[in-house]
Structures are given as structure tokens and as C-alpha cells.
Amino acid sequence: MATASLQQQPPSLTFPRPIFAAVSPHPFLQAHLSANKKIPVRANGRSAYEFRRSGINTGSLTHANGSAVVRLGNTSVVCGVRAEILMEEDVPGTNDFPPPRTDGEDEEDDTQEIDTLRLIVPNIELSTGSTPSHIPGNAPSTFQQSLITRIRSLLLSTRLLRAADLRILYKPSSNPEDPDEEPETIVKAYWVLYIDVFFISIDGSEFDAAFLSILAALRDTRLPYAYFDEEYEGILCSDAPSEAKRLRLRGLPIPSTFAVFEGKSEDAGEQDFEWVLSDPDAFEEGVCRESVCVVVDGSRGDVVVRRIEKSGGGVVGREHLRGVVGMAGKRWSEVEKALSGSG
Amino acid sequence: MVVPEVTITHLNRADGSATYTHNGYSIIGAVNGPIEVLRRDEMPEEATIEVNVRPAVGVGSPKERHLETLLHNTLRSIILTRTIPRTLVQITLQIKSLPEEESSTGINTSLTILPHLLHTAFLALLSASIPLLTTLTSTLIALPSTSTPLLSPTANELLRAKPIKSMHVFAFSGDGRLLLNESDGAFSFEEWEEACDMAEQVCCKEVDEGGVRLGGGDMEVDGVENSQNLERWLRGVGRSKVEWEQRWKSGT
Numbered sequence: 148m149a150t151a152s153l154q155q156q157p158p159s160l161t162f163p164r165p166i167f168a169a170v171s172p173h174p175f176l177q178a179h180l181s182a183n184k185k186i187p188v189r190a191n192g193r194s195a196y197e198f199r200r201s202g203i204n205t206g207s208l209t210h211a212n213g214s215a216v217v218r219l220g221n222t223s224v225v226c227g228v229r230a231e232i233l234m235e236e237d238v239p240g241t242n243d244f245p246p247p248r249t250d251g252e253d254e255e256d257d258t259q260e261i262d263t264l265r266l267i268v269p270n271i272e273l274s275t276g277s278t279p280s281h282i283p284g285n286a287p288s289t290f291q292q293s294l295i296t297r298i299r300s301l302l303l304s305t306r307l308l309r310a311a312d313l314r315i316l317y318k319p320s321s322n323p324e325d326p327d328e329e330p331e332t333i334v335k336a337y338w339v340l341y342i343d344v345f346f347i348s349i350d351g352s353e354f355d356a357a358f359l360s361i362l363a364a365l366r367d368t369r370l371p372y373a374y375f376d377e378e379y380e381g382i383l384c385s386d387a388p389s390e391a392k393r394l395r396l397r398g399l400p401i402p403s404t405f406a407v408f409e410g411k412s413e414d415a416g417e418q419d420f421e422w423v424l425s426d427p428d429a430f431e432e433g434v435c436r437e438s439v440c441v442v443v444d445g446s447r448g449d450v451v452v453r454r455i456e457k458s459g460g461g462v463v464g465r466e467h468l469r470g471v472v473g474m475a476g477k478r479w480s481e482v483e484k485a486l487s488g489s490g
Numbered sequence: 491m492v493v494p495e496v497t498i499t500h501l502n503r504a505d506g507s508a509t510y511t512h513n514g515y516s517i518i519g520a521v522n523g524p525i526e527v528l529r530r531d532e533m534p535e536e537a538t539i540e541v542n543v544r545p546a547v548g549v550g551s552p553k554e555r556h557l558e559t560l561l562h563n564t565l566r567s568i569i570l571t572r573t574i575p576r577t578l579v580q581i582t583l584q585i586k587s588l589p590e591e592e593s594s595t596g597i598n599t600s601l602t603i604l605p606h607l608l609h610t611a612f613l614a615l616l617s618a619s620i621p622l623l624t625t626l627t628s629t630l631i632a633l634p635s636t637s638t639p640l641l642s643p644t645a646n647e648l649l650r651a652k653p654i655k656s657m658h659v660f661a662f663s664g665d666g667r668l669l670l671n672e673s674d675g676a677f678s679f680e681e682w683e684e685a686c687d688m689a690e691q692v693c694c695k696e697v698d699e700g701g702v703r704l705g706g707g708d709m710e711v712d713g714v715e716n717s718q719n720l721e722r723w724l725r726g727v728g729r730s731k732v733e734w735e736q737r738w739k740s741g742t
Contacts, residue, residue, distance in 0.1 A: 464667065
């Protein structure tokens with residue numbers, strides 16, 4: 148009898164929402180965006196230009212020199228900075244870097260020193276189950292390697308860290324060559340910063356979240372006072388917290404990611420249309436091909452662009468990009484507030 | 491700016507190939523496709539694209555993976571992947587040589603090589619007769635802090651123009667859309683626009699709109715005389731190849 152009653156009722160032709168999203172993600176998002184012509188609303192309830200609020204917590208890890216936990220919606224990431232000492236005599240080969248400037252360190256060209264000695268070592272780890280595409284136990288995927296390259300090159304090109312903060316200097320009590328002359332200050336060792344980024348879950352905009360967590364962790368980092376002990380002939384660190392120093396970062400570059408959603412028109416004659424979605428989540432990244440990432444820094448008054456990365460399609464041209472840079476500038480002040488509120 | 495030198499379809503085992511030499515960079519590109527795809531990578535409605543970048547020295551590092559991702563995203567937007575579904579297009583790019591001053595310029599080396607990789611990949615795709623939506627031209631612009639902007643600078647020019655304020659890589663499609671942009675350094679949006687204009691002129695502007703002239707009289711490539719922009723140069727490379735292949739047909 149049960150089978151008979153099932154046959155009488157024709158199967159329903161409407162899908163529940165999650166099934167529609169899973170079966171045909173592209174029309175699903177397009178239906179959402181084109182439902183309201185004036186203010187397009189995305190499937191996740193945000194408007195097209197709305198960013199997710201960033202939640203930042205610093206100093207959560209006890210054994211790291213600096214740490215931060217950052218959440219952007221369902222993307223959550225932990226970053227820990229651990230400083231270790233690299234002895235000058237262990238550096239292979241001879242390097243001659245431009246000598247430290249005494250007048251102003253702000254303009255000092257120290258990127259080469261940080262780059263060749265690898266004083267910043269960022270690493271990314273994805274936790275098991277953080278994203279469906281990540282298979283645990285394998286070698287780092289292309290996604291991870293690409294992300295790490297972007298983070299490393301951005302850290303270097305924005306000249307965020309000062310080599311002067313990382314050098315451990317030593318001034319001998321007497322000049323060994325000529326006792327009458329003032330002894331020269333020499334670099335005995337360097338601090339190497341191991342920056343580990345651990346993704347607990349990924350729901351889009353992973354570059355933003357990772358870089359934000361690195362910024363927050365670096366702002367939180369305190370290096371103990373280290374000095375060369377003549378009798379011990381090695382580097383010793385002071386255990387007094389009052390002598391520890393914070394890193395003096397140059398500027399505050401903040402990335403914003405955008406995805407471009409290209410709608411497909413049902414009739415061939417109709418004009419194609421597209422939406423620029425800010426801070427996309429994983430579902431939106433799955434249906435969008437083109438993405439734009441803009442890094443801006445407004446800490447010196449005017450908004451300066453530090454990086455633009457755009458690939459995957461030809462929708463975003465000059466006019467779109469102008470708007471995108473403007474939005475990234477607005478977001479900069481919001482994130483800056485969240486960052487200073489956390490520390 | 492010197493016109494790049496290109497040899498097309500010189501590898502007889504690959505479906506398509508191209509060797510590209512410009513400003514001291516030399517890259518061999520090979521394309522195989524459409525071929526059978528691994529079950530895991532198969533997509534029901536479109537072709538899978540695989541890009542391999544092999545460095546001049548040593549094995550691939552995360553930097554190469556990043557370049558591969560960029561190339562993959564860009565090429566996916568110009569290959570008509572929906573016309574050859576459930577297949578694989580495999581693009582291998584072997585960097586043969588780099589300019590000597592490459593490492594001492596202190597500039598992100600993935601930016602300086604990107605236009606060359608894009609051109610090589612495109613020419614190899616063309617040689618393999620993979621269905622394409624449009625053409626692709628790309629160039630590098632450097633904005634030094636003291637002198638005038640440099641168009642497609644050599645490593646030596648970059649070394650002399652130090653310090654460089656910002657570097658920009660642009661790629662344009664045949665219909666003038668901006669396909670890829672990688673900019674690095676510190677710059678305002680106006681400076682970016684200036685660089686973008688300059689790149690657009692050299693990549694795809696017509697002559698009567700004031701396109702930049704490339705190459706001198708002595709820089710002839712495969713019989714192409716004074717190509718006015720990269721778009722023309724690209725078409726010239728294709729035309730001379732076709733003319734060469736059809737020399738018997740047109741000669742008799």
C-alpha cells in the first residue's frame with residue numbers, strides 16, 4: 148500500500164536550498180545576486196561589497212614569542228612567531244651588506260640582508276579537515292606552496308621588518324688591534340623569526356586571514372634582550388621581561404581579496420553581467436574564476452598600494468580596479484582599528 | 491625594446507612547441523593535448539590544464555608552484571576548455587637560461603620572468619592547435635624612483651636604475667581586456683594607471699593610436715619587419731610560420 152501511495156504523488160520539482168547549491172552552484176549564486184537589482188545580496192547574506200568582520204586575539208600561545216588567532220567568518224587561523232638565534236660564524240660564505248645607517252633606519256635598504264640570510268621563515272600548515280580539498284599526510288600542495296610564496300614575497304617587498312631589530316650587536320671592551328682606538332661594533336648573531344601559520348578551517352580569503360594573523364603576531368612579538376658574553380663566548384639572553392623589545396614594523400600593509408562572478412544570461416542577446424564580491428567565502432571562490440588581491444597601506448596618511456594581484460579573467464579593468472582599490476582603502480581603517488583594539 | 495626571438499614547432503614528439511628568447515631569458519615550451527586525463531583530475535564539462543615550470547637550475551621550489559598557479563589561471567581563461575571536455579592539456583615550460591645579472595637586481599624574480607613564460611606558453615599552445623578564445627600579450631614595466639618608467643627592461647637596465655619603486659606585469663587579451671596584473675612595490679593608483687597605459691600601448695594599441703614602435707631595422711624576426719606592437723609581432727610570428735609551411739602550395 149505504501150508503494151502505491153508514493154506512485155500516486157508525483158515527485159516534487161523544487162529543491163531545498165542546500166541541494167540547489169550543491170547541484171548547480173553557479174545558477175544558485177546568480178539567482179541570489181540578481182534577485183534584487185539594486186542591492187545584490189549573496190548566498191551568505193552579505194551584500195556584494197561587504198567584508199566579514201575580523202576577530203583578532205593576540206598572545207594566546209605561551210611558548211611563542213608572539214602569537215595571534217584571527218577569524219574571518221569561518222576562516223580561522225593561528226599564527227605563532229618563534230625567534231631563534233643564528234650565529235654570524237654559522238652563515239656560509241661571505242656577505243657584504245650595506246652597513247647599518249646611523250641617521251635613520253626607516254629608509255635603510257635591508258631587504259637583501261633579510262632575504263639572503265633567510266631571517267624570516269614563514270610556513271603554512273593546514274589542519275586535517277580544514278578544507279575538503281586538503282588530503283592530510285601528503286606533501287604540501289600547490290595551494291600551500293603558492294600561498295607561502297605570496298606571503299614571503301609580500302613580507303620582503305613591503306620591508307615590514309627591520310634588520311636592525313634582528314641584529315645582535317657586540318662592542319668589544321677594548322680594540323684588539325689598537326688598544327687606544329675606539330672598538331668597532333660588530334654583528335655577532337641574528338634573530339631568525341619562524342612564522343608558523345596554522346589553518347584550523349578555511350572558508351575563503353585565506354591569504355587575507357594568513358597575512359592578518361602574521362601582522363597581529365608580529366606586532367605582539369617581543370624579543371628578549373640578547374648580548375654576547377665575553378667570558379662565556381656565546382650569546383646569552385636576559386630573562387627580565389622589562390628588557391625585552393618589541394619589533395618596530397614599517398607600516399601596516401593589509402590585503403583584501405575580491406572574487407569576480409560572471410553571470411550567464413539565459414537569452415543569447417542579453418548582455419552578460421558580473422559582480423565583484425569582496426572577501427569571498429569558499430563556496431563563492433569555487434564558482435568564481437577571476438580573483439583580485441589588493442594590498443594597501445594607509446599608515447602614512449595617504450593610501451599607498453603595495454601590491455595588486457589579479458588573474459583568471461578579463462572582467463576587472465581599470466574602472467573596476469579603481470573601485471576595488473578604494474574599497475581596500477576603506478577596509479584598511481576598519482582592520483587597523485581591529486588590530487589596535489586587540490593589542 | 492627588442493623584439494623576442496621565437497622558433498615554433500621544433501620538437502617533433504610534442505604536439506606543439508616553441509622556444510622563446512628575449513632579454514637574456516630563454517624558455518622552451520612544449521604542449522601535449524588534448525590527451526587522456528587521470529581519472530582523479532577529470533572534469534565532466536571542461537578540459538583539465540596542467541602547467542609545469544622547470545627552473546634553469548635545480549628542482550622546482552614553491553616559487554615555481556606560484557608561477558604555475560598564475561599561468562594556469564590565465565591560460566584557463568583563454569583556452570576554450572569547454573570544447574574539449576574530459577581531456578588534459580599539458581604545458582611544460584623549461585627555463586633554459588637567465589640573464590647573468592638576474593639575481594643581483596634585488597627584484598622579485600618571479601615578476602621579471604612572468605611575461606616570458608606567458609608568451610612561451612601561448613606560442614606553444616598555438617603551435618599545438620589547441621582551441622583558443624583570443625591571443626595574449628604581456629609586458630613588464632618598472633617604475634624607478636628617480637628616472638622615467640622602463641618598458642620591458644633587461645636585467646642590466648634594472649640594475650642600473652636602482653632603486654626601483656614598483657614593478658608591474660600586465661597581460662592583455664587580443665580584444666584589449668586586462669587578463670593578468672601583478673604589481674609590487676609602493677605606488678599610488680595614478681602611477682598604476684600610467685604603467686597600465688604604457689603596457690596597453692605596447693601590447694595591443696593600433697599604430698594610428700600612437701603605438702610604440704618596437705625594434706630597429708636590424709631586428710628582423712622571421713621576416714617580420716618593424717612590428718608595431720606585441721600583438722602585431724605575435725601575428726607576424728604565426729603568419730611567417732604558416733607561410734613557411736605553405737611555401738610549396740603558394741610557390742606553385
